[in-house]
Amino acid sequence: MDAPIFETRALTKIYRTGAVEVQALRGVDFEATRGEFVVLLGPSGSGKSTFLNIIGGLDRATSGVVRFAEHDLTAMEERELTLYRRDHVGFVFQFYNLVPSLTALENVQLVTEIARAPMRAEEALAVVGLADRLDHFPAQLSGGEQQRVAIARAIAKRPEVLLCDEPTGALDSATGVRVLDALVRVNAELGATTLVITHNAAIREIAHRVVHFGDGRILSTHVNAGRKAPSEISW
């Protein structure tokens, strides 16, 4: 295998709210290689989102090391983290977080305008199968379509990593499959290392590797011998 694109060592995160301390991460050691498709599973409150947010440069670790390629995220300033997100990371969340005043195309252009080597916005929307809905505003699209716009927006910059937090959480099975299909295609075609958090155990089967979180730690890792295509699963 290649040198890991992501590497975390002894990663901890403590949230302090007044006198109360919550230890969200208690020493996470993790690696992911280029082009890998990883699914993160675990009970609610086990620290999955916290982990994803830290490696995505949205949040800071309390201690430990996070490396992306040759960059040390823990040493980065706010401004550098912004550039890191801008240039390397694509995010997809459960709530699509589209800008309601912009059309599908414009939501994607929001990113292509500032990215270093983006694909065309129309192209990104074609990848997720929305080439014919370019001029629709979010309010005119279904949940699944909105989520696919969000994916198009995440991939349009040709990110090296794609971080997805419960991307199908708000969708029914059939729609969820279309969204996962888009993620798998992007992973294959762009070679973007993809991390997907889910509560849906069925989804594990489309991953190269499955990581189990529990109580702020990685409890186990499981490499899938044979991957399934999204169309082969349902829930």
Add this chain to the structure above:
Amino acid sequence: MSALHRKLLRDLMRLWPQALAIALVMAAGAATLILGVGTHGSLAETRAAYYERSRFADVFADLTRAPEVFADEIARIPGVGAVETRISKLALLDLPDMVEPASAMIVSLPDVREQRLDLLHMVRGRPPAAGAEREVVVSRPFADANRFDLGSTFTALINGRERTLEIVGIALSAEFIYAMGPGDLMPDDRRFGVVWMSERALAAAWDLTGAFSTVHLALMRDASEAAVIERLDDLLTRYGGLGAHGRKDQTSHAFLDAELKQLEAMSKILPPIFLVVAAFLVNMTLTRLIALEREQIGLLKALGYSDLAVGRHYLEFVAVIAVVGAALGVGAGTWLGMGMAGIYSDFFHFPFLVFRLDPSVWAVAVGVTLAAALGGAAAAVAGVVRLPPAVAMQPPAPARYRHGVAHRFYRALAVRQTMVMVIRHIGHRPLRSLGSVLGIALAVSVLVGSLWVYGSTELMIDVTFHRSDRQHATIGFARSRGASALADVAALPGVMVTEPFRTIPVKIRHGAVVRRVAISGRARDTDLSRLLDADFRPVVLPETGIALSDMLAKILDVRVGDTVEVELLERDRRRVDVVVTAIITAYLGLGAHMDLAAASRLMREGEELSGVHIAYDPARRDELFARIKRTPVAGFVALQPVALQKYRETLEQNLHIMVSIYAMLGMIIAFGVVYNFARISLSEQGREMASLRVLGLSRGEVSGILLSELAILTLAAQPLGWLLGHVIAGAMVRGLENELYRVPLVILPEVHAWASLVIAVSALASGLVVRRRIDRLDLIEVLKTRE
């Protein structure tokens, strides 16, 4: 405390900056109302009390000479309550340490009886002893300006003879609140004063023993002033009466009255602006608050709170803000009003100040503030009352955006998507955006509406002092003299140019309108003192007819070619019809002008002169002044350069105060509007902004969205603000205009620039305050929650 009241308190605490910004705008409205009404009320009250206590006369008449016993006859005119006779004459003064000649109104004090009218208010010292030739009481402003105290001495030219006078008393008089020297434009306390002397001493100096030259009357409550004046004029014709007049034509009263009327007019301009803006801010903020609390409203109603109870909750929210705003405004307005009344009272030298604020003014201020607030809240709260709980519990329909006509241009012009967001957000709630533009525009207009006065004053000064009355000095004779007097003046050291003039006191009448003015007879084509047309070009006086100042023409409602009736107040009181042959531009006073020869014909006498305008060689100024002070040529001397300087000082002082207050008020409006708009915009778009930050947009890029939005509104507001500023300036011109002076409406280009700059800075400041919140947006929080 009920749960709803606790929610009310929490909401207020959470939204305190917005609530405060709104309260401040309301406070400004209430404060300007109280300031205006309070200052005006206090000054009017003080004046009334002052007039009352010092028994200020109602009718005034000057004459050549009448025997003392004649006063009894005057007292028998029906309606006359009291008669005061006196001798009053102008005199030139030679003050220690002053190169320029000064002058004084010398007024007699009765020796054996008490004053009946126009009582002196002694500040220090005592009245002069009966018959004392050297002892005088002087007016306090004159004493203060010249650092005189009891025992100080100065020299006066009384009826051509030099006298050394000693100050034994210092006093104030309701008759000379506004003490202006002859030929002056503004009171100059250093160069003009009032001097009271023993009647016997004064009569001896002017050969008026047992006689008087001035009579003042107090009228009975229901007397007709016009009838008394007419009767008095008839009686005084024999004694060289110069036409009696009421308080309206008494210099001091007229100027004071003009000032008070101005204050009153000005006090009506600002408050409505603030109240409109406050109502709008309430509407905007409450609408957003209600949108955010939709589900809570549904919940409350579902729990069994009545529609009205929920509606009242939001009205109470607004009412609290309004009460705080009104309280701040009442406090600030009262405090400022007291300060302002104090400043004016000093300016007028009132011996006391009655600062009385009618509680009804407070009630009105609080009332209109509440009314504006509740008016602003009405629509939003009505929506709350109508909202069915079931609908409220559902999330609101997602904001619907549609393609505008501009859609294609954005793509063609490669407009950035963040800018498209900005434009669509502005267009999404057009009424709110327009309201904000209007609010900012009003802020700009308040500045334009105050800053213009500087340029206008400069124009007035330029026209008056540099184009119209360009003489260095005006020498007025104590009584009119033959044409040979001109040669006497020309022979004075340093005099280079002379222009003689003749003043003829008249009543000028057209239809039912009458005014007392002095016709100035003058050489037709003069170079120093010139008449100007509407375009400020010198006018050559026509050989016949009369030229009226534009204000007088307006008052009489006459045009060139119309005929006015002129009634001579000197000599035979003849009435003559004269054709108006020119209208000239003048900002000060009511002017009427005739060719000198025509004036002589009107008077049916040879060429008589009242005075001479001169230009002198500045190098020989001191020599000239020294001569004037010692020789009985002049009854008074008006000095243009000194007048100009005094004029500037007085105006600038007053203008600075007014403009600073207006600028501050404008900034409060701008800050309040922009801050509230920004907070609401952030509340609506905060989630999007956080998600843009997640996408990798920098803090600067994201806050740029909000700042651009504010910038667009602020920019769009400027032209409208300028326009409204012109409207306000126009209203101010009308409010400032009176028969004594008017202000030209000129708004220089830089006024717009300054107004815009101040408002832009204020808008930017509120934008930057909100920007700090954008910088601190919690990126992760928004990702966890659905909108």
